[in-house]
Amino acid sequence: xxxxxxxxxxxxxxxxxxxxxxxxxxxxxxxxxxxxxxxxxxxxxxxxxxxxxxxxxxxxxxxxxxxxxxxxxxxxxxxxxxxxxxxxxxxxxxxxxxxxxxxxxxxxxxxxxxxxxxxxxxxxxxxxxxxxxxxxxxxxxxxxxxxxxxxxxxxxxxxxxxxxxxxxxxxxxxxxxxxxxxxxxx
Amino acid sequence: xxxxxxxxxxxxxxxxxxxxxxxxxxxxxxxxxxxxxxxxxxxxxxxxxxxxxxxxxxxxxxxxxxxxxxxxxxxxxxxxxxxxxxxxxxxxxxxxxxxxxxxxxxxxxxxxxxxxx
Numbered sequence: 001x002x003x004x005x006x007x008x009x010x011x012x013x014x015x016x017x018x019x020x021x022x023x024x025x026x027x028x029x030x031x032x033x034x035x036x037x038x039x040x041x042x043x044x045x046x047x048x049x050x051x052x053x054x055x056x057x058x059x060x061x062x063x064x065x066x067x068x069x070x071x072x073x074x075x076x077x078x079x080x081x082x083x084x085x086x087x088x089x090x091x092x093x094x095x096x097x098x099x100x101x102x103x104x105x106x107x108x109x110x111x112x113x114x115x116x117x118x119x120x121x122x123x124x125x126x127x128x129x130x131x132x133x134x135x136x137x138x139x140x141x142x143x144x145x146x147x148x149x150x151x152x153x154x155x156x157x158x159x160x161x162x163x164x165x166x167x168x169x170x171x172x173x174x175x176x177x178x179x180x181x182x183x184x185x186x
Numbered sequence: 187x188x189x190x191x192x193x194x195x196x197x198x199x200x201x202x203x204x205x206x207x208x209x210x211x212x213x214x215x216x217x218x219x220x221x222x223x224x225x226x227x228x229x230x231x232x233x234x235x236x237x238x239x240x241x242x243x244x245x246x247x248x249x250x251x252x253x254x255x256x257x258x259x260x261x262x263x264x265x266x267x268x269x270x271x272x273x274x275x276x277x278x279x280x281x282x283x284x285x286x287x288x289x290x291x292x293x294x295x296x297x298x299x300x301x302x303x
Contacts, residue, residue: 023231023235026231026234027227027231030226030227030230030231031227034221034222034226034227035220035221037222038220038221038222039220041220042220042221042222043220047220050249052222052223052226053249055222055226056226056229056230056233059230060230060233060234063234093253119217121187121217122216122217122218123217124189125187125189125192125213125216125217125218126217126218126219128189128192128193128196129192129196129213129218132196144200147199147200147209148196148199148200148209148210148213149210149213149218149220150210151207151208151209151210151211172200173200175200176197176200176201179196179197179200180197183193183196183197186193
């Protein structure tokens with residue numbers, strides 16, 4: 001759908017073209033960052049229809065806030081912040097709505113639908129990671145997702161989540177312990 | 187990648203000194219991928235360019251509606267079950283009359299009332 005010429009354009013050119021009403025330019029932005037957003041949203045919410053909705057909402061929100069984007073941070077960081085905020089809001093929303101039905105944690109509400117993979121081995125790997133993430137406490141899960149799947153350093157994770165570095169480090173260490181326990185059971 | 191190696195990689199990825207970028211690419215090689223379904227891009231473009239600026243609020247509203255529906259549906263089913271149980275204990279059956287709150291004996295009295303006989 002996106003023409004080759006758009007692939008060579010810089011972020012700033014794409015943003016400018018989008019603001020001028022170029023639909024394909026925004027399409028190129030979505031193509032470039034949808035994988036990154038999928039990693040954040042799906043690792044936090046599980047592979048479900050709701051995750052797709054949140055993923056779409058991230059880019060719609062980006063579209064409407066693009067005129068206010070001053071370029072002080074990288075576009076990827078800006079999109080990642082939107083994705084993290086919407087995902088965390090969704091988790092809070094689910095917690096609120098489902099708390100009256102379940103005394104257990106809300107992990108049971110997430111769906112596991114591992115996408116098609118080329119081999120059984122890859123499918124199994126994906127399943128293990130998804131299950132491990134879903135069983136983690138959400139406040140640890142977001143840190144694990146940022147570090148393990150997005151490859152952010154501890155400092156970048158702290159900046160992205162607006163948390164002090166010390167908090168990220170302590171959560172990281174507790175998350176590692178929780179992850180060890182979870183993986184032992186899988 | 188073997189399951190044991192994968193588990194080891196996941197745990198090691200959270201070590202403070204571990205290079206997070208390397209883990210992310212190793213996991214991707216092992217098949218750990220998260221992606222949106224086919225047509226994701228088209229859906230976004232359709233939503234933005236074919237509707238007005240209220241699209242974001244609309245999505246939120248629809249999702250809220252889904253949650254509310256779920257909530258109401260479960261509460262509604264629970265209420266119906268409680269009502270049925272109560273009816274069964276009070277009236278002793280699930281007949282139409284018991285739903286309407288009328289015993290069989292009422293038929294004649296209503297007939298008398300309406301006809302005056």
